[in-house]
Amino acid sequence: MTWHATVLTLFPPMFPGPLGHSLAGRALAEGRWALEARDLRVHGIGPHRSVDDTPFGGGAGMVLRPDVVDAALAGCADARPALYLSPRGARLTQARVTELAAGPGVVLLCGRYEGVDARVVEARGLEEVSLGDFVLSGGEPAAIALLDACVRLLPGVLGAAESAEEESFSAGLLEYPHYTRPAVWQGRAVPAVLVSGHHGEIATWRRAEAERATRERRPDLWAAYRSIDMQGRHAGGGGCQPPARPLEQPAKGPRI
Ligand SMILES: C[S@@+](CC[C@H](N)C(=O)[O-])C[C@H]1O[C@@H](n2cnc3c(N)ncnc32)[C@H](O)[C@@H]1O
Numbered sequence: 001m002t003w004h005a006t007v008l009t010l011f012p013p014m015f016p017g018p019l020g021h022s023l024a025g026r027a028l029a030e031g032r033w034a035l036e037a038r039d040l041r042v043h044g045i046g047p048h049r050s051v052d053d054t055p056f057g058g059g060a061g062m063v064l065r066p067d068v069v070d071a072a073l074a075g076c077a078d079a080r081p082a083l084y085l086s087p088r089g090a091r092l093t094q095a096r097v098t099e100l101a102a103g104p105g106v107v108l109l110c111g112r113y114e115g116v117d118a119r120v121v122e123a124r125g126l127e128e129v130s131l132g133d134f135v136l137s138g139g140e141p142a143a144i145a146l147l148d149a150c151v152r153l154l155p156g157v158l159g160a161a162e163s164a165e166e167e168s169f170s171a172g173l174l175e176y177p178h179y180t181r182p183a184v185w186q187g188r189a190v191p192a193v194l195v196s197g198h199h200g201e202i203a204t205w206r207r208a209e210a211e212r213a214t215r216e217r218r219p220d221l222w223a224a225y226r227s228i229d230m231q232g233r234h235a236g237g238g239g240c241q242p243p244a245r246p247l248e249q250p251a252k253g254p255r256i
Helices: 022-029 066-074 094-102 118-123 140-151 199-217 219-230
Strands: 003-009 033-039 082-091 105-110 127-130
Touching: 003 066, 003 140, 022 033, 022 140, 066 105, 066 118, 082 140, 094 140, 105 140, 127 140, 199 219
Parallel strands: 003 033, 003 105, 082 105, 082 127
Antiparallel strands: none
């Protein structure tokens, strides 16, 4: 069955937008997933199809009405999870993206203005998902990012050369750094191990670099990784143990 995304938005022309290009666009054209952007204004109230109103309690801005949003959600009530893109939601993770990609698809509600009346979020049991600790002017860019992350995990979307298995977050770590030709650029050489031809040593180096980057850049991920590692659940069981041999330090300055 085709993975099906429905986006509820005040700005349907924003879709497919970037999702019509490259990997996601090709997969869309091949029918590996389907996308439908539905206009919330269709359910607007009165001759002006009003979708919002002022917030109770006062304050700046407008709030999307619960009856309007509810009518839009009623039109796509099925087995798919319904998510509201919101800075108040749980931060989106690769683990959640992987779950969503394995399901039948998603229904995404994009807020605008001050957001959506809280009662319809509760009544419909919407999962609130945030892209990060910053405020966008609307949920559409967040919906596009979420869909892009899901679609690339659908069967047949990534080619064999673009496996998601070693990517950042897939094993609880950030990915190791990448290098390509030329082997020396502006006086900086690629780490010698990568041109050694020793696959085992390359794998060890990459693992150590992934761990180092995670430890230095993302203490939160590192702590979670270490706690899982202590239980011996990572492949190799010794991911955060000191490496068996001294590891080459990454390029910080000019390397020749
Ligand atoms: C201007 S924002 C509303 C911000 C809201 N008043 C607040 O302070 O939490 C309008 C809409 O953009 C979307 N949005 C903004 N930031 C987001 C984020 N970090 N992740 C996901 N959606 C976001 C949501 O759909 C939200 O309803």
